[in-house]
Amino acid sequence: MTTLDAATASALLNSPKHRAGLNDLVLEVTSVSRRHPWLARVSGRVPGLTATDPTAWRHPNIALRLAIPDPSDDLGPLIGQPGLCRRVYTVADVDPDAGTVDIDIVVHGGASPMMRWLDALRPGDRVDFAGPRPHPAPTEAAAAGDPVYLLADGSAYPAASAITRACAVTTVVLAPPDAAERPDPARFADDFPGARILVAGESATPLAAALATLSVPSGATVWAAGEREDIRSLRTRCLGELGLPKKQVQVFGYWRRGKTGTDADIARLTGIARLRERGLELTGDNDFDIEI
Ligand SMILES: Cc1cc2nc3c(=O)[nH]c(=O)nc-3n(C[C@H](O)[C@H](O)[C@H](O)COP(=O)(O)OP(=O)(O)OC[C@H]3O[C@@H](n4cnc5c(N)ncnc54)[C@H](O)[C@@H]3O)c2cc1C
Known part of the structure; x- marks a missing residue:
């Protein structure tokens, strides 16, 4: 059960600070293959990508937040996306001029939302995502x-x-x-x-x-x-x-082993709300203080 309420979750996720540099786009899947026995590659075209800021896609470590089906997700209904959960994946490769993106997904064998989605995925399928979000790189x-x-x-x-x-x-x-x-x-x-x-x-x-x-x-x-x-x-x-x-x-x-991506999202959103009450922000340093 979550103590996070809909107003707080929506306010945090839709704040200009959180949305900075993010685009709402769609990945049209062109192929699903394996790079290693445990790593699937999903490749696709992203209509509209070439009209977004190309420098954002050239950062060496960027991630996307995919919205995939999960009828029982706890966060979806709070943020106006019932039936969907959000899972974060790195851009394994991107061609900002051609508007193509590859993501690589660990096939971890659980019956999770991402594993169910990946199992059923076929060329021609579409998935909404938000991105690109830059993450630190040395x-x-x-x-x-x-x-x-x-x-x-x-x-x-x-x-x-x-x-x-x-x-x-x-x-x-x-x-x-x-x-x-x-x-x-x-x-x-x-x-x-x-x-x-x-x-x-x-x-x-x-x-x-x-x-x-x-x-x-x-x-x-x-x-x-x-x-x-x-x-x-x-x-x-x-x-x-x-x-x-x-x-x-x-x-x-x-x-985190034994916890879902949604558990992590809810814990972080709750943590951010609590930190802001004290005039603080979530950083790489205090992220490990949050209980997921
Ligand atoms: C910035 C960032 C970038 C990421 N990039 C990638 C990426 O490029 N490729 C990638 O595969 N993952 C990546 N992840 C991790 C991915 O978001 C999680 O593994 C996600 O929770 C998987 O969703 P799920 O629906 O399969 O499982 P969930 O519903 O989230 O969890 C269900 C169960 O599966 C377990 N589980 C989740 N992930 C794994 C795993 N990798 N191995 C074993 N057990 C697992 C959980 O502990 C839980 O018990 C990234 C995460 C972040 C924050």
């Missing part, structure tokens, strides 16, 4: 020639790949869903040009465990995204044992 550190470490599970594989294709990255640590099969890092080389690629072992917190085995220089920037508790533990190590300053630590929880 562009300045890479441009300065500082060592850049990226750590990503399957959900952050598309973002880590997009960043590596745009910036000079030293080391990429991947925690793919098939880690138990010990995949050869060479299998991922095309998606991470120029970077040393390591594959994390099996663990409840694979990225944090992998980080603990690396010697990370004090001038390094660490970017990491994936399961929230894994990233929380990795963040604690970066700021604690490794003593990296906060500006060299860009880390994000993309999903």
Whole structure:
């Protein structure tokens, strides 16, 4: 049950600050394929994309919020979208001149709204989305020639790949869903040009465990995204044992085991409303204080 009311949710989601730079667009699916056994690619055309700001699409890490069917979603009715839930996906690739977009979706095997939608998806299908939303990327550190470490599970594989294709990255640590099969890092080389690629072992917190085995220089920037508790533990190590300053630590929880994307949205909207009552805003720093 949520304590979030419709007026608060709508006010936050429709505020000029939240909507800045977002377009309401439609993805017309042209193909559905597999990049890896655990990663589906959905490619499509976006009518009207070429009329939007092309620079926004050239940022190395951007995300879209897809509106997909879910009759039982708790947030949809509060924001005037009953029967729909919203799920966030990275733009794996985009051609702003041609108006085409690719997104890569982890096939995690649950009976979730995204898995049901993906199962039934066929060329010609359409999905509404809002975007592009820029997310942090270690562009300045890479441009300065500082060592850049990226750590990503399957959900952050598309973002880590997009960043590596745009910036000079030293080391990429991947925690793919098939880690138990010990995949050869060479299998991922095309998606991470120029970077040393390591594959994390099996663990409840694979990225944090992998980080603990690396010697990370004090001038390094660490970017990491994936399961929230894994990233929380990795963040604690970066700021604690490794003593990296906060500006060299860009880390994000993309999903939380046992919780839905809607649970995360409701928790964050509730958290933002509470912070604003105290004159504060949600930031990368206090996001981990929110209980999802
Ligand atoms: C900025 C951002 C960018 C993202 N980019 C991508 C991306 O490019 N590709 C991508 O695949 N995901 C990405 N994600 C994560 C994605 O939004 C979530 O995984 C989403 O919750 C999946 O929706 P669902 O309907 O399948 O599952 P939900 O209904 O949200 O959850 C149902 C169950 O599935 C579990 N679950 C959800 N995701 C995973 C997972 N990846 N592995 C195992 N179990 C899971 C949940 O813990 C829950 O128990 C991104 C998230 C953010 C915030």
